[in-house]
Amino acid sequence: MYSRENFDKVKARFSEKARRAEEEARERARRAEEKNPELHRLGLLIRATAVRVLEESMKGGDDLADRVKAIGRETLRRQEEYAAELRKMGLPADYTKPRFECALCEDTGIVEGKMCTCMKREVVLEGYRASGIGKLLEKQRFDNFDLSYYSHVLLPDKPYSPRDVMTSIFQEMRDWAENFSPETSPSLLFIGGTGLGKTHLSTAIAGKVIEKGFDVVYESAPAVASLFEKDRFGKDEAVSEKLRRIFEAELLILDDLGTEPTSQTTSSAFYQLINTRASVMGLPTIISTNLTHHQLEKQYDTATLSRLLGDFKVKLFLGSDVRRAKLSM
Ligand SMILES: [Zn+2]
Known part of the structure; x- marks a missing residue:
């Protein structure tokens, strides 16, 4: 960026x-x-x-x-x-x-010969404006995340409703973004069906963390998978540079894991990415997926899975499709 x-x-x-x-x-x-x-x-x-x-x-x-x-x-x-x-x-x-x-x-x-935080933030934002996520950043913020779309009816056999769960996730994520530090913030795994607000919350987090002057990369899993594929066939400077940024960003947000075409190359590349960021660089990553726990087990090998489920704080998004609910209101 x-x-x-x-x-x-x-x-x-x-x-x-x-x-x-x-x-x-x-x-x-x-x-x-x-x-x-x-x-x-x-x-x-x-x-x-x-x-x-x-x-x-x-x-x-x-x-x-x-x-x-x-x-x-x-x-x-x-x-x-x-x-x-x-x-x-x-x-x-x-x-x-x-x-x-x-x-x-x-x-x-x-300031003192270095780029000021205010300018850093602008340069990163400029990159996002150019890449298309800029529009999303303007639209999907914490202050317009509407919890009223989530049902307040208690879940079967549970003392809480989807709205209770989402309210707590929302507050926790806002704090997480507010107190973000590349050294200490834990990685997060958002699990839940489509339309439950995973992308909205991810974008809101990205916006907040960018605002604080950190370097954030937001990519979909299919886009990253296609970079891995391209990288396999030799040296394309632009591709290597993009991959370097994905590996080294202070925060990586990987959207829609599980929708990428699976191959031996991409599976092991994804493991490398997640593992390198977690244990070598010690940098936080946010991954969101529509896959259930069971589907994750089928699609990824044990090593990747144990990283994801072991090192990431798992957040289960509950409720029915919010986008559909919005349309019918
Ligand atoms: Zn300044």
């Missing part, structure tokens, strides 16, 4: 954002100074600082450093007077300072 193209796009947007913040600050200053001649006088003197320093440098001389320092002190004093004038007008002291969206990097996208 950190492609050059996305990075350049975001960088241009950041420069524009910073430029606009500065322009708006100048406009506020202009309007305030129009109403207050003293403010205007101080403003002119402050803005002349750079020119004065330049003039002094051209004159040179042994005491240049002292003269520049004196100008600095004078400007500082005038800035204080300027702020005092603003306060007299009933305005905040920082009224004419640029209002940046990110106080950390002042919308430059860079």
